[in-house]
Amino acid sequence: MSNVSKKEFIHTYVQLPSVFPENFKELRLQAKISLDNTAFPTKKDEEWRFTDLKSITANKFESVKSGMLQASLELDEYHLPEARHSRLVFIDGNFSPAHSVVEGMPDGVIVGNLNKFSKHEKLRSHLGTITNYEEDVFVPLNDVNFQDGTFIYVPKETFIEQPIHILNVFTDLENPYYVTPRVLFVGEMYSKATIIEEHIGLSNNIYLNIPVNEFRLYRGAHVHHARIQRDSKNASHISRPVAMLDAHAEYHSYTICLGAKLFRNEPRVIQNAEEVDFTVDGLVLIDGEQIADTHSIMDHRFSHGNSHQLHKVVVNDQAHSIFNGKIFVAKDAQKIDSFQENRNLLISDTGKVNTKPQLEIFADDVRCSHGATIGQLQDEEVFYLQSRGLTEQKSRELLVYAFALESVESMAVKSVEELLLKEVIAYTNRD
Amino acid sequence: MLEIRNLHAVVEGEELKILKGVNLTVNKGEIHAIMGPNGSGKSTLSKVVSGHPEYEVTEGTILFDGKDITEMDADERAHLGLFLAFQYPVEVPGITNKTLLREAYNTIARANEREELDPLEFEDYLVSKLDIIDMKDEFLNRSINTGFSGGEKKKNEIFQMAVLNPRLSFLDETDSGLDIDALKVVSGGVNKISSPENAIVMITHYQRLLNYIKPDFVHVMMNGKIVKSGDISLAEELEANGYDHMQKELA
Numbered sequence: 001m002s003n004v005s006k007k008e009f010i011h012t013y014v015q016l017p018s019v020f021p022e023n024f025k026e027l028r029l030q031a032k033i034s035l036d037n038t039a040f041p042t043k044k045d046e047e048w049r050f051t052d053l054k055s056i057t058a059n060k061f062e063s064v065k066s067g068m069l070q071a072s073l074e075l076d077e078y079h080l081p082e083a084r085h086s087r088l089v090f091i092d093g094n095f096s097p098a099h100s101v102v103e104g105m106p107d108g109v110i111v112g113n114l115n116k117f118s119k120h121e122k123l124r125s126h127l128g129t130i131t132n133y134e135e136d137v138f139v140p141l142n143d144v145n146f147q148d149g150t151f152i153y154v155p156k157e158t159f160i161e162q163p164i165h166i167l168n169v170f171t172d173l174e175n176p177y178y179v180t181p182r183v184l185f186v187g188e189m190y191s192k193a194t195i196i197e198e199h200i201g202l203s204n205n206i207y208l209n210i211p212v213n214e215f216r217l218y219r220g221a222h223v224h225h226a227r228i229q230r231d232s233k234n235a236s237h238i239s240r241p242v243a244m245l246d247a248h249a250e251y252h253s254y255t256i257c258l259g260a261k262l263f264r265n266e267p268r269v270i271q272n273a274e275e276v277d278f279t280v281d282g283l284v285l286i287d288g289e290q291i292a293d294t295h296s297i298m299d300h301r302f303s304h305g306n307s308h309q310l311h312k313v314v315v316n317d318q319a320h321s322i323f324n325g326k327i328f329v330a331k332d333a334q335k336i337d338s339f340q341e342n343r344n345l346l347i348s349d350t351g352k353v354n355t356k357p358q359l360e361i362f363a364d365d366v367r368c369s370h371g372a373t374i375g376q377l378q379d380e381e382v383f384y385l386q387s388r389g390l391t392e393q394k395s396r397e398l399l400v401y402a403f404a405l406e407s408v409e410s411m412a413v414k415s416v417e418e419l420l421l422k423e424v425i426a427y428t429n430r431d
Numbered sequence: 432m433l434e435i436r437n438l439h440a441v442v443e444g445e446e447l448k449i450l451k452g453v454n455l456t457v458n459k460g461e462i463h464a465i466m467g468p469n470g471s472g473k474s475t476l477s478k479v480v481s482g483h484p485e486y487e488v489t490e491g492t493i494l495f496d497g498k499d500i501t502e503m504d505a506d507e508r509a510h511l512g513l514f515l516a517f518q519y520p521v522e523v524p525g526i527t528n529k530t531l532l533r534e535a536y537n538t539i540a541r542a543n544e545r546e547e548l549d550p551l552e553f554e555d556y557l558v559s560k561l562d563i564i565d566m567k568d569e570f571l572n573r574s575i576n577t578g579f580s581g582g583e584k585k586k587n588e589i590f591q592m593a594v595l596n597p598r599l600s601f602l603d604e605t606d607s608g609l610d611i612d613a614l615k616v617v618s619g620g621v622n623k624i625s626s627p628e629n630a631i632v633m634i635t636h637y638q639r640l641l642n643y644i645k646p647d648f649v650h651v652m653m654n655g656k657i658v659k660s661g662d663i664s665l666a667e668e669l670e671a672n673g674y675d676h677m678q679k680e681l682a
Contacts, residue, residue: 386505387505389535392504
């Protein structure tokens with residue numbers, strides 16, 4: 001049976017802005033060329049073969065006009081106490097000064113919105129420089145469309161003590177719409193910061209969320225980056241977080257996937273000099289018909305790098321998890337120590353897991369280990385707890401909770417840890 | 432307290448009978464020992480009595496305080512006061528001893544309409560039981576059996592028994608893999624828990640454990656049945672002559 005499908009472009013599924021936003025014209029013009037020449041992915045593309053994109057292709061997404069801000073929106077319940085003086089809020093992609101607060105930052109630190117600092121030299125010299133995804137339509141879409149975004153600049157030897165909370169909120173706009181959040185982080189030599197990036201759907205509506213993050217860490221800079229995805233259960237979320245690290249830099253990221261009908265996360269960490277250390281951990285808790293797909297790259301281009309990836313997944317109902325973890329080690333990038341593990345727990349008979357570690361190593365003196373497991377709860381474990389008086393349901397919940405806990409405990413911020421514990425309990429207590 | 436009548440059991444979905452008509456009566460205040468060679472069905476008996484879903488009862492009944500528990504789930508049996516100390520205690524990473532025991536204790540209390548303990552009260556209660564098996568406080572905050580030595584796992588079973596205070600406990604090969612010091616601690620713990628109000632059934636291959644916990648009754652199990660019952664002298668006879676000798680004698 002021949003099945004010749006014609007190429008589709010992103011214009012088929014999203015309404016591009018008729019006029020580009022004023023700032024960053026050059027970046028947008030470049031991106032527009034990519035968009036016009038790059039086909040929208042299908043299952044025939046190797047990198048998308050397991051991922052059902054129906055929740056995007058079944059819709060036509062409108063762009064959100066700037067200035068549609070709901071200034072009266074009540075968001076207190078999403079505030080983190082540790083970040084009460086360091087919070088940036090974006091509502092449907094628009095920066096909301098009324099909900100945001102930045103106080104008491106050390107000298108020279110910038111925590112603000114992209115538009116406000118659009119002329120800043122550090123912003124201009126970094127924006128769009130490390131987000132080179134191949135054959136890609138999503139970064140260019142973000143490039144042409146982002147209305148605003150986050151700009152964080154940490155000067156040399158500066159330590160921001162309070163975590164910075166970037167809160168992306170999605171309201172209940174009726175028609176399907178798309179939003180392209182953007183974060184640019186520049187950490188100068190020996191600076192230090194903690195970033196909590198959160199995506200929250202306030203309703204169950206359909207939207208498409210396409211965040212792009214650029215984290216540029218210079219020599220000895222340290223960053224903890226927690227990403228919490230609590231999008232609407234009908235949303236689609238395609239994420240492109242990139243970090244580039246110079247010598248002695250450390251970047252530790254933890255992504256928690258709870259919401260969205262379709263979640264595709266493509267974290268990339270690029271080792272740009274010798275001696276770096278990074279983490280790309282993840283926890284995925286999905287049920288119903290959710291799809292959560294992580295395609296990560298740990299890209300070691302120089303010697304003496306440590307990287308660590310623990311990706312834990314719990315799948316219930318008909319949900320589907322996909323993991324493709326690439327570790328690249330360039331020729332001459334010796335003494336790399338890289339660890340990757342994907343552990344999947346299937347708690348229904350109908351859930352689905354695809355997992356593929358992918359190591360491409362061209363150096364000969366490295367230590368790279370990887371492992372993938374797919375398992376169910378062990379009957380013997382359930383019986384053990386049940387014989388102590390716990391109901392079968394409670395025993396299963398406790399075992400799932402214990403499985404997920406390991407990832408949550410590595411959160412650097414107390415209130416985030418508590419929030420996630422609540423989410424884990426809610427997930428395991430669902431019925 | 433416990434009355435097992437003509438109990439037959441198979442592994443769920445299989446034909447081969449492992450228990451072939453077991454009869455056993457245990458009254459409160461009694462300590463029983465069930466001895467037998469490997470494959471005689473003695474461990475299976477303890478699992479069937481505690482409600483392991485891997486086994487199916489094909490004939491006979493298990494009565495506890497006159498109530499038929501043959502078809503009950505394991506947790507309901509625990510609520511009535513049954514306890515199984517596992518031959519191979521299960522490792523559960525990520526859940527601490529304390530978490531499990533508080534959940535278990537309060538679930539059993541609720542089922543029996545007794546008062547639950549709040550976290551602070553429970554902590555005190557737990558600490559008060561540590562002496563029984565000579566363990567330190569840190570033990571409470573470790574993940575269940577995870578990375579425990581063989582001896583620590585067995586001690587943990589007896590600790591759980593002390594905390595949950597069951598009315599009838601099956602101890603499945605509790606002595607296996609214990610060195611002499613650990614055996615003394617574990618058996619000492621069992622003796623402290625033992626009272627005129629509860630009952631204990633020890634499952635063991637060797638007579639060694641019976642030097643430390645004195646049974647009132649000794650049963651010999653072979654080929655899925657209890658073939659002989661008596662007092663401690665039966666264990667001594669077995670120790671002297673072995674199971675083969677007894678088998679021939681019975682034949």
